[in-house]
Amino acid sequence: MLRFGIVSAFVLALLVACTAPSTNADQPIASDRDPIVVPSDVPSNAAPPDADPADDELAGSSWSLSEIRQGDQSSSALPGGSIKFEENRASGRTSCNSYGSDYTKSGNSISFTAPIQTEMACDPPLMEQERIFTTLLVESESYRIEDDQLILSGPNGELVFDRS
Secondary structure (H helix, E strand, C coil): CHHHHHHHHHHHHHHHHHHCCCCCCCCCCCCCCCCCCCCCCCCCCCCCCCCCHHHCCCCCCEEEEEEEEECCEEEECCCCEEEEEECCEEEEEECCCEEEEEEEEECCEEEECCCEECCCCCCHHHHHHHHHHHHHHHHCCEEEEECCEEEEEECCEEEEEEEC
């Protein structure tokens, strides 16, 4: 019985310690009213306030990922990758997970914020394609539309989409 009492006291003390607010004077206690702070290394690509959505030829369009190009290598994409553009917002699937990202464009220049995405685990080939897709999307610097294909280009490769 003594053993049960000791274990119970230990568990109770652990629960209290885990739920008690920090008393570290160097770190303020956050409340639900505190502003959310975005780390400085996450790019903020919000559309400029004077941007006219009517000037965005991508807005309202949907595309299916067909090819990934890196250096001198090109490979057909596994099924399921997509991107849809709506007034400064891009969303779709990486072939494994759903994502959403803000984008800005000026002429043929384009940039995307780091996407927010679901975190399902998939087969390794899909996870690898997701890693490459997400990296190339965020690194995209320009786009072009050729023969009903959207090509997002950056320093390390291109994502090629067919109009859907």
